[in-house]
Amino acid sequence: MNEFSYIPGIKPLNPGPLTRFLPPLEEGVSSAWLETHVDLGAWVLDPFGSSPQQAIRTARKGYRVLVAANNPVARFMLEMAADPPSTSDYNAALAELAVSLKGKERLESHLKNLYKTQCANCQQMVIAESFLWHKDAATPFARIYECKSCGDKGERLTTVADAERALELLSSAKLHRARVLERIAPLNNPDREYAEEALQSYLPRAIYVLTTLINRLDGLSLSPLRQRALTALLLTACDEGNTLWPHPVERPRPKQLFVPGQFYEHNLWLALEQGVDMWASDADPVPLNIWPDPLPESGGVCLFEGKLKELNEKKKLPRIEAVITTIPRPNQAFWTLSALWAGWLWGREAAQPFKVGLRRRRYDWGWHATALHAAFGHLATLLPKKTPLLGLLAEPEPSFLSATLAAASSDFTLKNLAMRTKYDPVQIIWEREEPGEMKKPQVGGAVKKYLRARGEATTYLHLHALALTEFARANSLLLPQEAVDETLHRIHATIDETLNTDTDLLRYEGSEHSLQTGLWGLASTEKSEIPLPDRAEMAVVRYLSKNPRQSLFEIEREIYPQFAGLETPSKALILAILDSYAHHHNDGFWHLREEDKPSARLTDLKEMRALITNLGERLGHQTQQIDDKMIVWGEESAPVYVFHLIASARVREILDKNTPLPGRNLIVLPGGRAGLLAYKEKRDPTFRASLRGWRVIKFRLLRTLSKIPLLNAQTWEEQIGSDPIEGPPSGQLMMF
The missing domain is CATH 3.40.50.150 (Vaccinia Virus protein VP39)
Structure with a gap:
């Protein structure tokens, strides 16, 4: 498995x-399998x-x-x-709806006027894109619009006229509510009360607009194709018209019919117009x-x-x-x-x-x-x-x-x-x-084996999934004669007890009220494998070295087979590695930077060895090159500084093999690796703890120091802390 x-x-x-209601899936997964x-x-x-x-x-x-x-x-x-249907079919269906009459007024004008408001800057009447409401309020507290006359736009407080229009619609809401209820459950129908409850998620203005549109859908003489197109647009209006649009959240994914504390009331005619782009497709049937x-x-x-x-x-x-x-x-x-x-x-x-x-x-x-x-x-x-x-x-x-x-x-x-x-x-x-023969699941052993293989702390969800696969391996997910809901209690109790009582496991930054918060790792990492982020770094760089100009999708597709099951590197990690090593072109392809090609980095490392040796001699230190990647200033038994040279951000091996000398252990790496190293440090608390007491110097700082004519010990000490490693790229999530 x-x-x-x-x-x-x-x-x-x-x-x-x-x-917002459909499962978020990527394209191509099903066909690839x-x-x-x-x-x-x-x-x-x-x-x-x-x-x-x-x-x-x-x-x-x-x-x-x-x-x-x-x-x-x-x-x-x-x-x-x-x-x-084509875009033209949607537009044609909407146009026929727009020119139909509501009394003596075009339907489009009639419905748009329900959302009219006064520009706060020039006092011209404009059509609001949406109104903002507090839960259980009788009137909205703000509106969002863009005035074509003066250019004023954004969120503004409502006017007295806005409140009066909302109250006027409220006074006639009962009639329109009854009409839409009839289409679902007439009076005395046992489902009537449930439909009434569900309808509480719609404001009076939305119910009036939807009632008007639905009645018109039944009355228009449209071709079957355009009838389908208009029905699709009305479905969009039905969704846009409810109160499950929290403000200021941009992309809510509601699971319950709970009205947010503050929410949007969208302009439903604009929703119809915007629905064309949502539904239209040029794909073959x-x-x-x-x-x-x-x-x-x-x-x-x-x-x-x-x-x-x-x-x-x-x-x-x-x-x-x-x-x-x-x-x-x-x-x-x-x-x-x-x-x-x-x-x-x-x-x-x-x-x-x-x-x-x-x-x-x-x-x-x-x-x-x-x-x-x-x-x-x-x-x-x-x-x-x-x-x-x-x-x-x-x-x-x-x-x-x-x-x-x-x-x-x-x-x-x-x-x-x-x-x-x-x-x-x-x-x-x-x-x-x-299912095969039932056995006793070894959850604790499986969790520790997984954490050692992963080489870093991880989320509760990963450990929970690992434990479930161990139950499945033992054919003990669902026991004979056991109710399915009882199974969940048994499984969860076993997993939680393991995490709570196993002293080999350690939780970082978690809440005492829930095991699902924070990250989980091993109390001792002595036997851990190469950490997943380091293996991912090697895999990405190796692949790009041999295959220039690749998309993110192609990179993922090629390297994921090296990371089975629950060790899949996240997109955020892959992107952090790419940001460190590669250029991203406007066409969506990545390729290694010239300075990050293996031959260029070998030259850089040779240059750094020479610079470190020269700087040490200038500062009066005896210098010793222990190997190609380690230089000591002073006696090896009592070093003043120990330099560890590396062209990547895979520094875990250096940390594990060397005794910490607070302030005297220096990792020397390219400036492009600093952001990736900071990402790894923020991602994994075990790595963060290992890095304490170590200092990081970029190649560029050594080059700068080598050009200072009167360098002394004090200047050196001040300067090596002047160029700290940057944090991960802005907006980069710590996703595992």
Whole structure:
């Protein structure tokens, strides 16, 4: 297990609509895995349908993808991605909507005027981009606009007229609220109260605008293509219109229908216009059929409109040769809103199969594990033995990972698990296989072995994932006759007890209230391997030396096989190494700087040896060159200064092999390595502790000192502290 290396992908240029609710995935991961497992034209199953774009990308590569999608919004997004209207179709549909009449007024003007406000600078009337609200307030406290008359723009306090307009809309809200409720659950319907609760996440102005737009959608005479395009734009307005847009957070990812303390109220006509760029695509269409209609061997998507359980009951299913899916994460906000939106856009019958999203308010991990266990059970009966399954678990956290692995363990054998950081999807590979003999998991030993191999402290999530793989190796994730939710308590208790009681483990900068904070390492690092950051540095530089002009994606793809499973270097680490050694061109390619090519650095090291020897003699010290990378001023048994020369930032070996001499140990390295060394120091508290008492001098400082004609001991001591190592590049996250 864990010979599998992380598969890198590319961030999508256009994330598309409803991004904040969909799993954040990179492009190219699915196809890269499938290429090594099945032939083109094979049937691939997506049992959860939680990532529409993933299925489309897989189909475009030449596979036939069977998708079970119970969420009507997810189904619609899949259909739109398979056969996207053009930008001109979206614009034409929006234009027809704009010129339709509301009374004697054009609809566009009527709706825009609901957001009009007065410029604070020139007093001209402008259309606000959004209003800002405090939770439970009756009126907004600020507005955001850009005045075309005087150029004033930004956030300004609201006016009396803004407050009066909001109160006027509030007075008529009851009628419009009743209209949108009728499309989901009429009076006396048992789901009515749940729909009313969900509707609390919409302000009166948004409800009025959406009611007007939905009624107009039913009344316009549009071609089927433009009807779909306009429906897509209205779906964007439905999302932009709720109160789950916290201010000033830019990219929220809500999981619950909780109104933030401060939030945006967006201009919904502007949302329609901006939606064109979100939805429009120039990609070629992908064949999409509704089950059981066949697909061509060249690839496409076969959509099953229902649950996996219902698909399991169908006969004459194609032979599934691989499964690739994004594991669904509980999202009460998206599931509840999907039920609302389905009723508004397609009528209450369309929302009926998904109304469980309205009724359920809490999704704990025990409930989710139980639901996933049932789903994996249905999935197993669809698959031949040995069928491979790649699951992508986006936005990972310990309980989500535990729930997923425990749920699958009855019917699937965990083969490999690879993880980069908590910001990246975990990649999990299973096979359709009955579990083997149950053993006792050796969690403590596995954790320590992993930390020694990694050579640095790491996050709780990495150790939790490692412990789960040890449970899987021992076939003891889910015990016989054990409820799935009970499994989570047992597993977590074992992991926490190990971390709390094993004296060989040490936590840095953590909270006493949670084991998940801070970093975990070994109390002693004597037997540790070369630290992961140093191995990554060697791998990146070696690859770029032989392969100039490479993209970040190509670099990741080539070096990740050297770092299996839970030792995957983060993008932040790779970029810190590249910033230290390479130039980044506007075309996106990296290549080694001339001064960082091996031959140039050998010349630099030779120059530094000569400079250090010369400076020592000028200051009256006996100098001794111990080897090519170590020079001593003074007696070797009682040195005044010890210089350690290195062209890289891989200084851990120097620290481990030499006795600290506070203030007298000097690491001499190129200026370009200083930022990378600072990154490593900030990243790993064990390395930071080892570096205490050591001083770092850059090549450029020695060159400068060699040119000072009257250098003395005092000047030397003052100057060697005048050029400290810089911190990591601005904005560089310490992601593991």
